[in-house]
Amino acid sequence: MTSSPGATPRDAAARRPLTRRPLPSLALLAAGLWCGACVGPCFGGTPSEPMGQFGPYHARNKQLRLADGDTFTVYRVKYWTFDDGSAPALQLEFASPVPVSDTAGVRRAAERIWPAFAPYVEGQRLRAGILTATNLEKVGGPGAWATRAVYFGLVARRDSAGTWRFDGHPEALPTPAPGGEAGEILEADGQPFRMAGGPRR
Numbered sequence: 588m589t590s591s592p593g594a595t596p597r598d599a600a601a602r603r604p605l606t607r608r609p610l611p612s613l614a615l616l617a618a619g620l621w622c623g624a625c626v627g628p629c630f631g632g633t634p635s636e637p638m639g640q641f642g643p644y645h646a647r648n649k650q651l652r653l654a655d656g657d658t659f660t661v662y663r664v665k666y667w668t669f670d671d672g673s674a675p676a677l678q679l680e681f682a683s684p685v686p687v688s689d690t691a692g693v694r695r696a697a698e699r700i701w702p703a704f705a706p707y708v709e710g711q712r713l714r715a716g717i718l719t720a721t722n723l724e725k726v727g728g729p730g731a732w733a734t735r736a737v738y739f740g741l742v743a744r745r746d747s748a749g750t751w752r753f754d755g756h757p758e759a760l761p762t763p764a765p766g767g768e769a770g771e772i773l774e775a776d777g778q779p780f781r782m783a784g785g786p787r788r
Contacts (some may be wrong), residue, residue, distance in 0.1 A: 604725075612710070623696035639681055639732075641665065642733070644723060647775035651681060653703055654768040656681035659696075661723060661772060662779070666711065676715035676742070677708045683720035693720040694753070697741050702763045704749060705768030707782060714745040 620667045638641045642663055649661035660682035668675045681700065685692035697718040708716035719740045751760040763769035772780035 604755075621703070629779055639721075639723075639734070639736045640738060641719070644736075645775075649775060650773045651700060651703055651770065652773060653699060653770040654763065657699075659700060662723070664707065664772065664782070667717070670700070674703050674715050675711075675713055676717050677711055677713055678717040678719055679704050679707075680719040680721055684709070684737070687722050687737050690739060693739050694741060694756070695768055696720065697753070698761060701743065701760045703759075705762065705771070707772070708743075710782065716743045717741070718743070718765055740774075 636645055640642075644662060644714070649664070651659040651661050653659075654664050662680040662682065663678070665676065665680075679700070681696075682698055684692055685742060687693055691731045697720065700718060701716075704716060704718065717740055722737045725733045743751050743760060744754065746750050751759065751762070752758065774780050
């Protein structure tokens with residue numbers, strides 16, 4: 588499991604090399620529903636920053652701004668390696684605008700996000716990217732708080748011709764027009780998110 592760098596103190600510092608730790612299998616991040624719940628400061632979390640399947644949830648988050656001006660909350664960008672020999676992948680976990688049980692709706696959102704995220708994946712010279720849609724609920728108060736997160740993940744892979752597709756879906760993913768605006772990830776303070784080695788523009 589690896590975290591990509593960002594400007595906030597809680598993330599790895601911007602422009603530093605990515606830390607890379609292994610996960611057993613890409614299948615653990617691939618398409619499928621995951622549900623987790625946390626009551627009290629479990630897994631090293633705190634009431635303001637609970638810990639989930641992929642890491643902590645901060646009070647202030649990155650934003651993904653699309654070319655059309657729409658935005659999505661970004662919980663994290665992570666670089667993953669895998670013990671089973673699967674190719675490394677870059678993950679973007681975002682706040683889903685629809686219930687993740689609506690997998691068709693999640694895929695539509697992911698297709699809109701992909702042209703903005705793809706340059707970050709390609710900037711790391713990777714052939715796999717993961718878009719994780721999350722419904723996050725935080726309830727309660729001091730001494731009696733709980734967090735529930737439900738996830739749905741889509742894995743995009745690049746073929747030998749350079750075309751990206753989600754696993755299980757034959758349609759090519761959209762790409763930004765040459766010279767067009769792709770969108771970008773912004774830090775919580777509004778500054779551009781930067782990763783070591785990319786994205787290439």
